[in-house]
Amino acid sequence: MIDVQDLSVSFGSGASAKQVVKGVSFSVTKGETLGIVGESGCGKSTVLRSLAGLDRHWTGKVSLSGTEVDKVRTREQMLLTQMVFQDPYGSIHPRHRISRILAEPIRAMDRGKGWDMVAPALEQVGLPTAFADRFPHQLSGGQRQRVAIARALMLEPEIILLDEPTSALDVSVQAEVLNLLADLKEARNLTYVLVSHDLSVIAHMCDRVLVMKAGVFVDELTKDDLYQGRTHHDYSRMLFEASAL
Template identity: 50%
Template sequence: MSGIILEKLNVWFDTPETRVDAVKNVSLRVEQGESVGLVGESGSGKSTILRALTGLVPTWSGAMEVAGEKLGRQRSRHFYKKVQMVFQDPYASLHPRHSVDQVLSETLRLHGFNEIDRRISNLLTDVGLGPSFRFRYPHQLSGGQRQRVAIARALAPEPEILLLDEPTSALDVSVQAEILNLLVDLRQEHHLTYLMVSHDLAVVGHMCQQIAVMQLGEIVEIMPVAEMRELKPKHSYSRHLLESSLGYKRADD
């Protein structure tokens, strides 16, 4: 069963002056258990796709299916048990006056779980935080620790799919690799499906099996990570991204 299916997805924003087409005719399939990266420059529509999937953008057409559920204008409660999102900025995604305990216990109760204490302990262990972090507040945590809490919150409903919106770009370089390795381990341990947005090809190469390259709202190429590593993209824009990432222009053979 496929984890995520997008068919001819269009997403737009209406303003008083005009309509902005952010995503245009995008089709993409993410198989269950797979990790797929959406890459492209700022404004290419990557994060808008995640927002449309979670119901945060109501103006769209086409078809979206997640874990066997065809999506309409509203998201069911069951949808949010299957799908969770990790946002870019751990400083903004946690309530400054809620302790780690409050963040996790409220999420667990919202989704109808019992044995809250045991589950919180397991979640903190899963993300590499010990019991001493349970009653701390966001201002008492580093950026990497905050993102670990945000990941624990996303894991709390026991989802099948995580949507990752630049999950390390707001962190210091020294902790980015730790969070990426944690996400790799969690996908294997919990049999998760990932759809990840990033502008960093090295990050996507580490995390993902397939890469979808976006330009001006459209997917211009989908390729295996192995093709990217061998510097064999077919589309000129994909080559441009690779050359920019590597810092040089590859000579023609």
């Protein structure tokens, strides 16, 4: 579903240019959940934004669902992936009702008005259909993130990119959102790329994990490696020791 070859991302130009992703390559099979873990600033969210088409500073080759994509995406290429952002407070328009927030992707892609899809979208993420008339400030953080997940699914993408999807939520609702994502993945045969600094989230969700440090991948871990606490690099070992796993 995803094939990335020699992806590099730099910001700035000349002597002040900063390379934040340094020639990384990886692939993700259909139905797999790949985790990318590392400290803040290591480049993991930049990789995700490049896959989503939000960042155009990259070089290399990116193929999604067998289609090589450009820095500037066509409408068909934009339909391949959707993204769920870290902050459910900032990623949803505060002055729009939930119905408009969910219908917007349908309208933006010229696929109709989208109003008839709002109620089923809310139901699939476990929210009452009456929430369609509410504003984001009338929902809890976990409910807002469920709306963000529903919005990402409106265009029926095959790939969902998850950028720290629970880090802004209370611990009490994190597990609910993660279980929802797992159920949706199974029901729709989705492919996930999940970025997180939380190894407990990674262990719960991911089939395979890439450990990132200073713009490069330094380790690759299987689910069994995660549960056994087995690493192949000193940096990965440090992350494990610093976590609750």
